[in-house]
Amino acid sequence: MEKLKQLWFDFLESDRNDTWWKRKKELCSKRDVEIIQIKGKGNIFRRTKYDHKEEVHYLMHLSFLMKQGKHFYLEEKVSPYRFLLDGDTISKHQEIPAQYLTDKKLGTIEPDTKRTGERFDYNRMAAVRYAERWWNSYNPEFRQFDVDCTNYISQCLYAGGAPMRGAPNRNQGWWYQGDNWSFSWAVAHSLRWYLSGSTQGLKGREMNSPEELTLGDVICYDFEGDGRWDHTTIVVAKDAYGMPLVNAHTDNSRHRYWSYEDSTAWTENIQYKYFKIGE
Template structure:
C-alpha cells in the first residue's frame, strides 16, 4: 500500500507544475491553486509531498487507505520566493492496484466546543478598569510557526481546533485572560474549562469586535492593513456565523497577508482561502488588528 500511495503522490506533484493549459488534471486541486496564484502574479516552481498512512484495510480486491498528506509549495511572486505548507486528510481506494477514488476528508467546522445555543452576544464584563499588557507580535507569530502542524500538550486539543490555536497564539503574545468562570464572559482557559470566545470561531469574532479591556482589537476595512499577529475571521457560507480563524504570520510580495491555522493545518497560506474546499462565492471576512497597549 505504501508504494501505491507513493505513486499517487508522484502523479499529484507533477500536476502542480504541469502545463497550465492542460484541460484534464489528475488532481483537480492543482488547477484551482494554479488559477488562484496566477491572479496574484505568482506561480508554483517546486512541490514536495509526503504522506503518512493513518488507517489501511483490504477487503476482497479493494484496498482502502486513509492518509495524511503534507504539501510544501515553493512559490515565486514578483521575483520573491516563499514556502507555503498545508496538511490534508484524504481517503483513497484502489481496485486491483488501480486508483478508483481519492478525496479529501473535509474538516468538521462545527464541533463539541460550540455552545448548545446560538450566541448572539457575549457578556463582555465591560468594567472601567484596564488590564494592562503589551502585545508581542513576534512571540505570537513564533508560536504560530512552532505549532501550526502539531498540538501543544499544555493545551486541550479540539476536533475543530482553529480558534483554540489562535487563542493560544494571542496568549503567547501576552494577551491577558479574563472572565473566569463564566463561559459566556471574557476570554479565558483554565484546566478543562474555557470561555466560548477561547474555542468557538464565531464567539472569538464577537469578542474581538466588542471587548473594551484586556485583549482588544479594531476592525479594519481591508487585509492589507493588517500587521503580523493580527486575526482574520471567516464566514465560509456567508450566513452570518463565522466558522474559521487564522493568524497573520507573513506578507506576500504585494503586501497581502499570509496566515497560519489549525483544522485546515497550514502555514504561510494566502489569506483569502480561495483554494480551500470550504470556500464558497458567499464567503465573508472580518479583519481585526490587535490593539497594542
C-alpha cells in the same frame, strides 16, 4: 512513503481533482505567483478493511516553493485524503471533505460590562514565533480539538501576552483553565464576536482591508456568508505586495494566502473580518 506521494501527484494531474488545483492556479495567477516546486510526503493514519476491500486514510504534507517577482517563500499545507483499495486497484481517491474546517457550536458571549480601556502590551513576534513553532503540531499543555483552528489562534494570542479573564463562566471573557475554557477560546464564531465586543484586555479593532494588518493580527472567515463564523487564522508574514500570509490549524497550513480562495470550503459568499490586535 514514495508510493503515496506518487499517488497524490497522479491525482493532482487527473480530472478528478479539478476544484482545488484549479483554484490554486487561478489564485497564483492573480497574485503573479509562480509555483517553482511542489514536494509531498504522505503518512497513512488509518486502514479499514471490509468486503475484501480496504479504505486507506492518509495525510499529505505539501510544500510549495513560491516565486513572486524577486521574492521567494515556502507555503505548506497538511490535508487528509482517502482512497479505496481493491487488490491493486485504487478508486474513490479524494480529499476528506473540508467541512472539518467548521465548528457548528456557535457559543454566545455575554456583553462586556466591566471597566473599559485596559491595555496590554502585545508581543507580536512572540505570537508569530508560537504560530510557527506549533503550526503542524500540538502543544501538550492545551487540549487538542477536532476543529482546532480557534484553539490554536487563542494559544498564539496568549503567547503574545493577551491576558485571560472571565473564568469559570464559559459565556464570558476569554480564557483556558485546566480542562475547561470559554467559548471564545475555542469556537471561531465566538472569538470573532469577542474581538469585536471586548473593551479590556484582549480586543480587536476592525480594519477595512487585509493590507492594514500586521504580523500577529487575526482574520475571521464566514465561508458561506450565512452569519456563522467558521474559521480563524493569524498573520505570520507578508507577500511581495504586502498582503497577509497566514498560519492555521484543522487543515494545518503555514504561510497560506489570506483569502483562502484555494480552499474547498471557499464560496462566492465568503465574508472576512480583519482584526488589529492590541491597539
